[in-house]
Amino acid sequence: MNKGQFESFRHIVSPRAKGYKLAYFTTAAIAVVFELLLTSDFASYGSYVTVTLMGFGLVLATAPWIGFLGDLLYITVFVLVDLSGHDSSFSFPVFGVFLIATIWIIEHYVIAAVALLAGISLLGVVLSEEPLARTLNDIVLIAIVLGVGFTLRAFSDRETTSVRELMNARQESRSAVASVRGELAAQLHDTIARDLARVAIAAQNLAAKHPELADEIDPLAAIAQDASRRLRPMIMDLHLSVTAPSLRAAVKESASMLRSRAMVLNVDMVADIDQLLSRQTLLTASLFVREAATNVLKYGQASANVELYVDLDDGELALMMSNQIATEPIDHTLTGGFGLANLQSRIESEGGRMSFVSTGAQWMINAAIPNLQNNTEGDDND
Numbered sequence: 001m002n003k004g005q006f007e008s009f010r011h012i013v014s015p016r017a018k019g020y021k022l023a024y025f026t027t028a029a030i031a032v033v034f035e036l037l038l039t040s041d042f043a044s045y046g047s048y049v050t051v052t053l054m055g056f057g058l059v060l061a062t063a064p065w066i067g068f069l070g071d072l073l074y075i076t077v078f079v080l081v082d083l084s085g086h087d088s089s090f091s092f093p094v095f096g097v098f099l100i101a102t103i104w105i106i107e108h109y110v111i112a113a114v115a116l117l118a119g120i121s122l123l124g125v126v127l128s129e130e131p132l133a134r135t136l137n138d139i140v141l142i143a144i145v146l147g148v149g150f151t152l153r154a155f156s157d158r159e160t161t162s163v164r165e166l167m168n169a170r171q172e173s174r175s176a177v178a179s180v181r182g183e184l185a186a187q188l189h190d191t192i193a194r195d196l197a198r199v200a201i202a203a204q205n206l207a208a209k210h211p212e213l214a215d216e217i218d219p220l221a222a223i224a225q226d227a228s229r230r231l232r233p234m235i236m237d238l239h240l241s242v243t244a245p246s247l248r249a250a251v252k253e254s255a256s257m258l259r260s261r262a263m264v265l266n267v268d269m270v271a272d273i274d275q276l277l278s279r280q281t282l283l284t285a286s287l288f289v290r291e292a293a294t295n296v297l298k299y300g301q302a303s304a305n306v307e308l309y310v311d312l313d314d315g316e317l318a319l320m321m322s323n324q325i326a327t328e329p330i331d332h333t334l335t336g337g338f339g340l341a342n343l344q345s346r347i348e349s350e351g352g353r354m355s356f357v358s359t360g361a362q363w364m365i366n367a368a369i370p371n372l373q374n375n376t377e378g379d380d381n382d
Contacts, residue, residue, distance in 0.1 A: 012068045024099065028056070031057060031093050031096060035093070056081075059074045059077050063100075081093075097120050098141070105146070105149030118142075196231065200225050200228065203220050203221035203224065247282055250285070250287075257293055257294070261300070263297070263302065265308060266306065269308070284369050285369055288367050295365070296321065299325060301324040304324045307320075308320070317369045324362055353368045
């Protein structure tokens with residue numbers, strides 16, 4: 001059995017909803033009880049009739065547990081009893097057929113439902129001793145079944161439409177909130193945060209070139225730095241709440257930040273790195289890239305190349321960022337609000353390693369982060 005055949009079979013035997021199960025059971029119970037109570041000469045019939053009636057009730061009550069196949073089973077039993085000549089012994093089992101036809105109409109199997117009603121009616125007329133009276137009676141009953149079926153179908157379709165519209169409205173609401181939060185984070189990052197960084201760097205450079213003005217310029221740089229510290233956690237919270245963590249996105253943001261000092265970030269990293277890492281590893285690796293890039297922005301040589309290597313091997317993510325050290329380093333702090341010491345502590349707490357070393361003219365930061373694939377729910381508090 002191929003996949004398509006298996007899916008078709010599963011659809012045929014798929015159990016019906018709880019409400020339908022209750023309807024089948026109730027109809028079966030009513031048919032059996034009414035047949036026992038309202039048929040005056042029932043006591044004169046033999047055990048065959050009793051067993052057949054109980055069989056009707058059992059098959060109809062269990063039919064919804066095997067879906068469409070259960071419907072066909074009940075219809076088959078009903079037709080066989082009809083052909084056996086014992087149909088005149090029963091009055092109420094036909095309501096099981098009417099129930100099945102009604103449900104088929106609700107489920108939009110209208111042609112099948114009409115064919116079922118017409119077939120059962122035709123069989124009854126052929127076997128009836130009074131075909132004209134049976135025909136008129138069946139026409140009235142079929143009209144009632146069709147009216148009830150289409151009425152219930154209208155209510156069901158309306159409910160389905162309402163549920164779908166509600167789900168769409170909720171999805172649109174979530175998308176709108178995510179869009180607003182994402183746009184706000186982007187605007188804060190691309191305008192205020194970037195301008196604050198540029199103001200602080202420009203002030204630091206000016207103070208380095210004109211030491212006699214340092215006392216007047218330092219407070220301006222400090223104000224910009226403090227504002228940047230307070231703003232960045234807000235941006236990170238807005239950004240991470242609407243998007244999945246992405247190492248590639250962190251690299252792109254860091255490259256954009258380094259361009260403010262004409263630095264070029266050269267990246268050696270596989271294209272599908274985000275799909276290879278767990279959520280926690282992505283969060284920690286992204287934090288490493290941002291903090292390392294911030295450190296380069298503070299102490300690196302302007303207009304120089306910055307190298308970033310990212311490699312995944314044996315369940316461990318290795319990262320290294322290297323840059324030239326500025327000939328006149330600036331001592332002022334422009335930080336992302338986390339710091340290399342805190343970054344090292346976090347990486348080590350997750351079972352990783354981090355180190356940084358200076359060779360005199362070059363600064364290198366290395367990290368090894370375990371890639372725990374079963375850890376999909378990381379700490380978002382970057």
